[in-house]
Amino acid sequence: MDFGFNDEQREIKQTARAFCADRFKPEVVRNLAEAERYDDDLWTQMVELGWPGIAIDERFGGQGLGLIELVLLAEELGYACAPSPFLAQALSALALQVAGSQALQERYLPGLASASSRGAVGTDELCIDPEGADLLVLFSDDQARAVEAADAEVQGLLTIDQTRRYGVVGPAGEPLGGETEAIAGARDRIAVAIAADSLGLAQRALDMSVAYAAERRQFERPIGAYQGVSHRCAEMLWAVEEARSLVYYAAWAADSEPASLPLAAAMAKARASDAAWEVCKDAVQVHGGIGFTWEHDLHFLLKRARANTQLFGGGARHRERVAELVGL
Amino acid sequence: MDLTLTPEETAFRDQVRDWLEANRPGPVPDGDEESRFEFTRAWQRTLHAAGWAGVSWPTEYGGRGASLLEAAIFSGEMARAKAPRPANVLGLVMGGPVVMAHGTEEQKERFLEPILSGEEIWCQGFSEPESGSDLASLKTRATKHDGGWRINGQKVWTTLAHVSKWCMLVARSDPGSSKHAGLTYFICDMEQAGIEVRPLIQITGEAEFNEVFFNDAWVPEENVIGGEGNGWMVAITTLMNERAGLGASAAVGLSNDLDALIELCNRRGCGGDVRIRDRIARLKIGIEALRLGSMRSLTAQIRTGIPGPEGSVAKLQWSSTNQALAELATEVLGPAGLERNGEWAYKMLRSRANSIEGGTTEVLKNIVAERVLGLPKLR
Structure with missing residues (x-):
């Protein structure tokens, strides 16, 4: 038993953390979010690092790694609240690899892995990065379809989350090709990756809150010395650590013990998407008035955390799956 | 990973699982308190005879020398088999480790074996009526005499005091001191005239704990552990042992209970x-x-x-989950959940202590x- 990362995984995480800290500084995130766009140059650098195809087989030009490695990237990009097409790109490719027909895989996977073509992923209700995508992968209940650019009727949706582009996609498309079980497996993996983005957001909101609580003084003391604030921060850590254990476990299950994935993914998505929302709300409270201003960066985290609760199901929906899977 | x-x-x-399957005694039978206690003592003898009493103790002290992970596997299997806790739980988890870490060779020779065999039961004299969470404010006095110490004061929440041979006692040996300084750690013989043990009846109606009154009780010099004035440092070792041992088996115990609740x-x-499905799912996720x-x-x-930050919230997770689980079970039972001797009613009431004992949630x-x-x- 060893619940820790190997050297390569640690290096991936550290590289991603350093890359994001350097490239997605708060003012960069703010500028991109306010302009509602991604940065082509930064995306090119991420592509050069091989991130879009991290979990895609080498025969399709990917890195041939697993969901754990993808989750580490998603977590770090969430921590930076980075506006980027990473999730839509990497997850549309992953869906195709897990549940796509051979024809679709051969036609699209190399382009998606190298990012010479663009992917989008979502459900019938909400899709990430649909505009301009060459291939859109859309899930509904236990079905999934692939929509090519020419057939895609995209209705853009302006959401509160300005770090990503969203839309709703019309009903056209062909079945993805995989069996029901493969489609469920793709969906579970996508849920775990979004949960990892939430985990990163939650950790960032906690770190910002702790730093602020140690520095901000009222009544002649740092507010973090008051239990009303410090206990809230302890509860935030509790939520973050629960989410972290469950997200890493689900990623491991996807790679090494697929029979455990349905329950593991449901638990991870339920806990992490709720935890990020709760922790971001708490972070606004800890920051007080400044946390409610547009000028402070917290609201970008809060809004993305909210969007993640709507992507591929939030806490209540995934807890219902958990109840079913434990035999109720 | x-x-x-x-x-x-x-x-x-x-190996553990097979041994437990063949040797576990089943649940502690109904009966008076003494016979129930002797049942757990007999169970400890069985464990000891097979070398399972001090699983994580080094072999030189009669233990099995198991690694951290093996010790966790062992506690997990004990919980899975629903095996009772051995009688001398405080001696095994705290008393022995403190003697091994801070005791002299003579003390190790004298105290360790009877802890393992269950022949001598240990209790912990830390908390006082005026010193709960603020343990370092304790006031029980130790006064130096020729060849030893006279103890005066009161301890409370002393599990097993009425059946114990030894008490891990922290007392103020320097009368002018305050807080962490001036405390000394003693091993105090409970079988003497200067000690009175009174059961403390708790909200469940039973008495797991006691109050202990020290009236000129005597501790010989050779029963000081870690040297005069070092009591706080020695006591911290035992508290850390108490917390480190918790995480491994707690989730297994909760899982057993959750299975029973789902069936219910x-x-x-x-x-x-x-609404119930959502609450069960939350419990499952928490466990x-x-x-x-x-x-x-x-x-x-x-x-x-060094354990990671996730370990620091284990006690919080366990106590809140255990409380929520028992509460939901009594709700599902309806009026039957109120029955005075009902298993879940008992668990619901007992669980209220979970967020207080071994470090309050606050x-x-x-x-x-x-x-x-x-x-x-x-501060």
Whole structure:
């Protein structure tokens, strides 16, 4: 038993953390979010690092790694609240690899892995990065379809989350090709990756809150010395650590013990998407008035955390799956 | 990352599992308190005879010398088999480790073997009526005499005091001192005239705990542990042992209870109630987070010697989950959940202590805030 990362995984995480800290500084995130766009140059650098195809087989030009490695990237990009097409790109490719027909895989996977073509992923209700995508992968209940650019009727949706582009996609498309079980497996993996983005957001909101609580003084003391604030921060850590254990476990299950994935993914998505929302709300409270201003960066985290609760199901929906899977 | 057991770990697990299957005594039978206690003492003798009493104790002191992970596997299997706790639980988890860490060779020779065999039961004299969470404010006095110490004062919440031979006693040996300085750690003989033990009846109606009154009780010099004035440092070792041992088996115990609760829901026909389904799912998620967090913490401890931050919330997770679980079970039972001697009614009432005993939720949150998050201290 060893619940820790190997050297390569640690290096991936550290590289991603350093890359994001350097490239997605708060003012960069703010500028991109306010302009509602991604940065082509930064995306090119991420592509050069091989991130879009991290979990895609080498025969399709990917890195041939697993969901754990993808989750580490998603977590770090969430921590930076980075506006980027990473999730839509990497997850549309992953869906195709897990549940796509051979024809679709051969036609699209190399382009998606190298990012010479663009992917989008979502459900019938909400899709990430649909505009301009060459291939859109859309899930509904236990079905999934692939929509090519020419057939895609995209209705853009302006959401509160300005770090990503969203839309709703019309009903056209062909079945993805995989069996029901493969489609469920793709969906579970996508849920775990979004949960990892939430985990990163939650950790960032906690770190910002702790730093602020140690520095901000009222009544002649740092507010973090008051239990009303410090206990809230302890509860935030509790939520973050629960989410972290469950997200890493689900990623491991996807790679090494697929029979455990349905329950593991449901638990991870339920806990992490709720935890990020709760922790971001708490972070606004800890920051007080400044946390409610547009000028402070917290609201970008809060809004993305909210969007993640709507992507591929939030806490209540995934807890219902958990109840079913434990035999109720 | 590999969350399965290696072949060696699996072999160890199977060895434990097979042994427990063949030797576990079943639940503690109904009966008076003395016969129930003797039942757990007999169980400890059985464990000891097979070398399972001091699983994580070094072999030179009569233990099995198991690794951290093996010790966790062992406690997990004990919980899985629903085996009772051995009688001398405080001696095994705290008394022995303190003697091994801070005791002299003579003390090790004198005290360790009877802890393992269950022949001498140990209790812990830390808390006082005026010193609960603020343990360092304790006032029980130790006055130096020729060849030893006279003890005067009162301890409370002393589990097993009425059957104990030895008490791990922290008392103020320097009358002018305050707080952490001036405390000394003694091993005090409970079988003497200067000690009176009174049972403390708790909200469940039973008396797991006692009050202990020291009236000129005597401790010979050779029963001081770790030297005069070092009591706080020695006491901290035992508290850390108390907390480190918790995570491994707690999730297994909760899982057993959750299985019973799910069966109860289905039997009572409320498994389709969306509110109950949501609460059960929250419990399941909480229990799995505790189990996985313990594994992460254990990995960090094995790799670096230091448990990770996830371990610091284990007690919080366990207490809140155990309380919520028992409460939901009594709700599902309806009026039957009120029955005075009902199993779940008992668990619901007993669980109220979970967020107080072994560090209150409030104190643990202070610790997380100050030591894990690095927030400024309240004082």
